[in-house]
Amino acid sequence: MSRVALVNASTPTYNLGLAKARHWWQRQGAEVSMLSNLLPMETPDFDEVWVSVIFSWHIPKALEIIRQAQFFHRPCEIGGPGTFGVRSLIRERTGLEAQATPDPRFEREPGAYPMVFWSRGCPAKNCTLGFPRNGASPICSVPEMEGWRYTLYPDVTPAPIIMDNNLSALPRAHQDVIVDRTLTASFVQVDANSGFEPRSFRTDTVQRWKRLPLKCWRFAYDELAEGAAVRRMMAILDEADVPRRARRIYCLAGNEPIADCEQRVSEINEWGCYPIVQRRRPLDWIGGPLPVLHDWSEQRLIDFQRWGNRLAKGIPFAEYRRGYKADA
Numbered sequence: 001m002s003r004v005a006l007v008n009a010s011t012p013t014y015n016l017g018l019a020k021a022r023h024w025w026q027r028q029g030a031e032v033s034m035l036s037n038l039l040p041m042e043t044p045d046f047d048e049v050w051v052s053v054i055f056s057w058h059i060p061k062a063l064e065i066i067r068q069a070q071f072f073h074r075p076c077e078i079g080g081p082g083t084f085g086v087r088s089l090i091r092e093r094t095g096l097e098a099q100a101t102p103d104p105r106f107e108r109e110p111g112a113y114p115m116v117f118w119s120r121g122c123p124a125k126n127c128t129l130g131f132p133r134n135g136a137s138p139i140c141s142v143p144e145m146e147g148w149r150y151t152l153y154p155d156v157t158p159a160p161i162i163m164d165n166n167l168s169a170l171p172r173a174h175q176d177v178i179v180d181r182t183l184t185a186s187f188v189q190v191d192a193n194s195g196f197e198p199r200s201f202r203t204d205t206v207q208r209w210k211r212l213p214l215k216c217w218r219f220a221y222d223e224l225a226e227g228a229a230v231r232r233m234m235a236i237l238d239e240a241d242v243p244r245r246a247r248r249i250y251c252l253a254g255n256e257p258i259a260d261c262e263q264r265v266s267e268i269n270e271w272g273c274y275p276i277v278q279r280r281r282p283l284d285w286i287g288g289p290l291p292v293l294h295d296w297s298e299q300r301l302i303d304f305q306r307w308g309n310r311l312a313k314g315i316p317f318a319e320y321r322r323g324y325k326a327d328a
Helices: 016-027 056-071 082-094 141-146 172-182 203-208 224-239 256-270 298-311
Strands: 003-008 033-036 047-053 076-079 217-220 247-253 274-279
Touching: 003 016, 003 056, 016 033, 016 056, 033 172, 047 056, 056 076, 056 082, 076 082, 076 256, 082 141, 141 298, 172 203, 217 224, 224 247, 247 298, 256 274, 256 298, 274 298
Parallel strands: 003 033, 003 047, 047 076, 217 247, 247 274
Antiparallel strands: none
């Protein structure tokens, strides 16, 4: 019987890919250990070592695990979305080709998981959460990893966390499948975790998804140019009587000058919604000084995120001082 170590280098974040890989290996008759690290004395006990990375800044840890396993001449694999922007580095350091896209061996592995993809891919070509390629403007990583056209999975087991990258742009018939089958599972609460895309959000979208006990309505306002689409989506949600406090609006910091990012946070607060400020971190960043744009520094990004998520209603960002706490 083969003994396989599956290592989640991004613990404590749940790793859906490794959970599927575990089922796949067990069907092959292997004895599988799910780990968050690999101790040197453990390595000889395993016949194979697979390492998965969700976030690129965990790549150094993953590379050390691979180095250790290769020292003991154990076959290794490395993959996960965190490897996408650093595939050449991984190849250079380990000789391995990272599986940065969904792995066809176990992508469709059946099972009851806490989260689910009903589709892969995304047709949106105007997403700002991307990476530069050959000096061009940033492009979104999701279509590059999963495809510019959707691959639909109508027969997966429903889960309370839906991970699809662009639910509102999915074919309407497939959206109906997701909602209908999720309803039959009778979850107390459902989280459309990656949310809806304002440009493709329509009146029928909100009516369809209102049937589920959604934890909240997630969408993004990542640059000022998206303002018209975001406001149109806000109006659709208002018309459908979705409470504004039930809306979580992601707000990327660092892709525009500070003043523009602050304007977006201020607008979200003026609308009576929750801003969720996220720092811009390039997909090839593995630690060390963070590359920044415009008038940002890494510390300003950290401060802005804390200000935006906690204090933005109380004081302007220019008046924020590290360690400041709003009155209870």
